[in-house]
Amino acid sequence: MTSELLQRARQFEEDHIKDISPEERPLYHVTGGTGWINDPNGFSFYKGEYHLFYQYHPYSNEWGPMHWGHVVSKDLIRWERRPVVMAPDQDYDNAGCFSGSALELPDGRHLLMYTGVGRVTEEDGSQKDYQTQCMAVGDGTEYEKYEQNPVITTAVVPEGGSKVDFRDPKIWQEEDGTFYAVASNATDDGNSAILLFQSKDGFHWEFCSVIDRSDKKLGWMWECPDFFELDGKHILMASPMEMMPDGLKFHVGHGTIYIPGTYDKETHQFVREDVLPIDSGIDFYAPQTMKAPDGRRIMIAWMQAWSTSKFVPKGQKYFGQMTVPRELSLKEGKMLQKPVRELEAFRGQRVFHKNVKISQETSLEGVSGRVLDMTVHLKVDGKFRSFSMKTAQDTEHYTLVSYDPEKEILSLDRSHSGLQYDLIHTREISVKPVDGEIMLRCLMDRFSMEIFINDGSQTATLTVYTPQSAETISFAAEGEAEITVEKYALSF
Ligand code: FRU
Numbered sequence: 332m333t334s335e336l337l338q339r340a341r342q343f344e345e346d347h348i349k350d351i352s353p354e355e356r357p358l359y360h361v362t363g364g365t366g367w368i369n370d371p372n373g374f375s376f377y378k379g380e381y382h383l384f385y386q387y388h389p390y391s392n393e394w395g396p397m398h399w400g401h402v403v404s405k406d407l408i409r410w411e412r413r414p415v416v417m418a419p420d421q422d423y424d425n426a427g428c429f430s431g432s433a434l435e436l437p438d439g440r441h442l443l444m445y446t447g448v449g450r451v452t453e454e455d456g457s458q459k460d461y462q463t464q465c466m467a468v469g470d471g472t473e474y475e476k477y478e479q480n481p482v483i484t485t486a487v488v489p490e491g492g493s494k495v496d497f498r499d500p501k502i503w504q505e506e507d508g509t510f511y512a513v514a515s516n517a518t519d520d521g522n523s524a525i526l527l528f529q530s531k532d533g534f535h536w537e538f539c540s541v542i543d544r545s546d547k548k549l550g551w552m553w554e555c556p557d558f559f560e561l562d563g564k565h566i567l568m569a570s571p572m573e574m575m576p577d578g579l580k581f582h583v584g585h586g587t588i589y590i591p592g593t594y595d596k597e598t599h600q601f602v603r604e605d606v607l608p609i610d611s612g613i614d615f616y617a618p619q620t621m622k623a624p625d626g627r628r629i630m631i632a633w634m635q636a637w638s639t640s641k642f643v644p645k646g647q648k649y650f651g652q653m654t655v656p657r658e659l660s661l662k663e664g665k666m667l668q669k670p671v672r673e674l675e676a677f678r679g680q681r682v683f684h685k686n687v688k689i690s691q692e693t694s695l696e697g698v699s700g701r702v703l704d705m706t707v708h709l710k711v712d713g714k715f716r717s718f719s720m721k722t723a724q725d726t727e728h729y730t731l732v733s734y735d736p737e738k739e740i741l742s743l744d745r746s747h748s749g750l751q752y753d754l755i756h757t758r759e760i761s762v763k764p765v766d767g768e769i770m771l772r773c774l775m776d777r778f779s780m781e782i783f784i785n786d787g788s789q790t791a792t793l794t795v796y797t798p799q800s801a802e803t804i805s806f807a808a809e810g811e812a813e814i815t816v817e818k819y820a821l822s823f
Contacts, residue, residue, distance in 0.1 A: 332475070336418035340398050344389050344415060351648045354799075357776040358702055358823050359408050359674070360634065361653040363400050364415075365389045368651035369640075370499075370555060370617035371631045372399060373433030376624055377441045378471050381407055383631065384416065384443070385653070386430060392643045392650040397427035399445070403471070406673040407629070407656045409823060416474045417445070417467060423481050426450040426460050430499045430555055432619065434533075436468070437508075442533055443467040443474060444512060446498040447481055461485070462497045464514060466534060483514070483528060487538045492524065493517035499555045501619065502533075505596070513542060513556045515569070523552045525567065527599055540599035543567055549581075549588060549606060550574040555617040558594075558601075561628055562661035565594035565601060568609065570617050579740070579761040581608060585637050587615060589666055605664060611760040612743060612782070612791035614639075615654065628659045629671060634779055634792055642752040644796040654792055655774055655781060668787040670704075670774055678704060678819035685815050689718070692807040698818050699802045705818040706772045707806075711736050711764040715810035722773070722780060723748060725801035730780060730793075732771065739763050741784065741791070749796035760784075760791060776821075 333341075344364040356362050361371075366389040373384035380403045387400035399417040402410040417428045424447030431445030447465040452458050463481030467474040485494040496517035504510050510530040517523045525542040545553050550571025557568040567590040576583040587609035594601045609618060610632070618632035634654045643650050657668040682697035698705070701723060709718055711734075719733035731744040739761060746756040762769060765785045772783040777799060782791040806814060 333473075334418060334420035336420040337398075337415060340389050340415045340418050347389075355648060357652055357778055359677070359821065360655065360776050360779060361385070361402055361410050362649055363387055363389065363651060364412055366649060367392050367394055368400060368633075369394065369635065370430045370633050371619045371653055372430050372445065373443050374619045374621040374629075374631055375433040375435070375441070376621065377433070377435050380405055380471070381621075381623075382433065382441070382471065383410070383653070384433070387415065389415065392647070394640070397429055397448075399428055399443070406676070407671045408673050408677060413472055416469065417443070417476070419448075421447065421476060421480065423447040423449040423463055423465060429462065430617065431464075432501045432512075434502055434504060436533055440468045441471055441474070442502070443469070444500045444502045446500065446514075459495065461495060464497075464500045464512070464536070477534065479534070482534060483536045485516075488516050488526060489524070489538070489541065491519045492526075493519070496523070496552055500528075501555075501557045503559070504533075511539070512536070513558045515553050515556050517552050518544070521551055522547060525553060525556045525558070525569065527558075542599075542601045543590065543603060545569075545571055548575050548577070550586065555619065557618070557620050559620055559622070559628060561659060561666070564591045564604075564661055564664075566591055566661070566666065567601065567603070568618060568620070579759050582758065585616060587618060587632070591661065591664055591666070607665065609666070610790045610792050611758060613745070613755055613758055613793040614779070615790075615792040620659065629656050630659055630668070631656045632792075634794060636755070639752075639754045642750070642754055644750055647796065652779065652794075655776075657787075657790075662788070665788050668783060668790050670772075670781070670783070674704065674774075674821070677821045677823055679822055680820070682818045683816070687814055687816070689806045689808045689812045689814055690810070692721075692805050694803060694805045695816060698804050698816055700804075700820055701775055701777050701799055701802055702821050703775050703818060704772070704821055705775075705804075705816065706770065708815040709734060709769045709771070710813040711767055711769060712813065715808040715812040717809045718812045719807050720771075721803070721805045721807075722775065723795055723797040723801045724803035724805060725798070728797045728801045730795050730797065732782065734762070734769055736764075741769070743791055743793060745793055745795055749798065758791065760789065762789060
């Protein structure tokens with residue numbers, strides 16, 4: 332049954348989606364129909380299509396009572412919009428249908444697991460939001476909330492766990508048929524724990540174990556956990572709130588981490604081996620992964636940051652977009668990220684410049700544009716003191732990526748990229764050459780740049796709001812740098 336609130340959201344989207352022209356949107360990055368989006372949710376493969384849901388407030392460019400928006404795709408690149416699937420229309424989720432995940436049930440139904448935020452008026456008249464885990468089932472278009480919601484409440488969290496902050500369930504099914512879910516629970520000592528739950532049927536859950544805990548330095552609430560096997564290890568991913576900086580490894584504020592380790596499936600104990608950043612750019616949060624039918628582990632994230640999310644660029648009629656879906660693999664304990672291979676089908680003509688010597692600001696024939704896939708190989712051979720690349724450039728604007736070979740620092744600067752606000756516009760990332768070079772694969776799509784550094788062993792993602800007419804790309808060096816550039820325009 333479609334509730335009034337859900338009907339209203341669908342109608343609003345239908346009435347207003349046409350106010351945003353295709354030119355105002357990116358070409359291959361997911362945006363909401365209207366209004367605001369944040370975390371990717373329910374990323375899954377169902378009935379021959381990839382499904383992606385998202386935290387959605389269709390009515391304005393600000394976060395508000397959360398709905399779930401929905402898009403589907405056959406190739407992870409071209410997405411088609413489906414009607415909004417959930418509105419905050421029940422007592423247990425009247426303040427929002429928060430983040431969650433999805434899978435296909437053995438009986439062929441699509442199961443969504445999410446956090447219901449129920450606002451309760453306490454005896455003293457104050458209002459409090461309680462978070463519980465809830466479910467909905469559907470056929471890929473229409474979804475019904477489960478009549479026995481919520482399915483996991485804070486009654487079962489370990490002692491010292493918060494009754495309020497308990498969210499973002501990520502569900503999966505093991506080969507023996509057992510369902511598992513990890514969720515984040517704040518703890519009374521100012522940290523949070525990633526809790527593991529298990530279920531025989533996907534609906535009735537019991538607490539299993541604590542997978543890991545934050546330790547203040549790595550933020551307090553670890554939002555949006557994910558837990559999966561990757562090339563022989565287990566990876567715990569999370570988006571910690573309010574991290575402390577740690578050299579250039581972690582910046583202050585909300586960040587994203589992955590923890591490779593070993594997991595004992597019998598005892599449900601996880602032993603961490605390292606803690607590393609997932610993305611070192613400016614706009615990246617709440618990643619979620621899914622396993623594709625061909626076995627690939629694919630991740631997508633919100634291409635925004637909470638710290639800057641109140642600053643909607645002037646003239647922008649919607650807020651928030653997703654990253655490109657990225658294939659994950661593990662090499663020597665490090666996660667590699669690559670844009671999904673499906674993107675290559677949309678490449679146009681190849682432009683190739685080999686071993687070009689760069690000193691003064693130079694553009695290369697055929698290397699320009701705002702929707703492209705470009706790889707730059709920079710030889711680190713002691714002949715230059717600094718190298719820089721400007722993209723989305725015109726006489727007033729540019730986005731700067733530069734490399735200091737002595738300090739081994741890659742810097743980003745988007746202070747001339749169309750945002751008029753005093754926000755975070757720069758980042759420094761420690762990047763070491765591999766086999767004598769730095770490799771930067773840059774995906775651009777009108778309002779963003781995703782940089783895959785050295786085969787994707789590090790990434791840096793940022794949004795830019797430069798006018799689309801700023802299409803120049805230029806290179807410069809202090810001293811003489813040698814680069815090889817391969818560039819493809821992308822068209823859809
Ligand atoms: C992360 C997050 C989640 C929550 C959702 C609410 O960005 O705060 O923890 O479920 O956003 O929209």
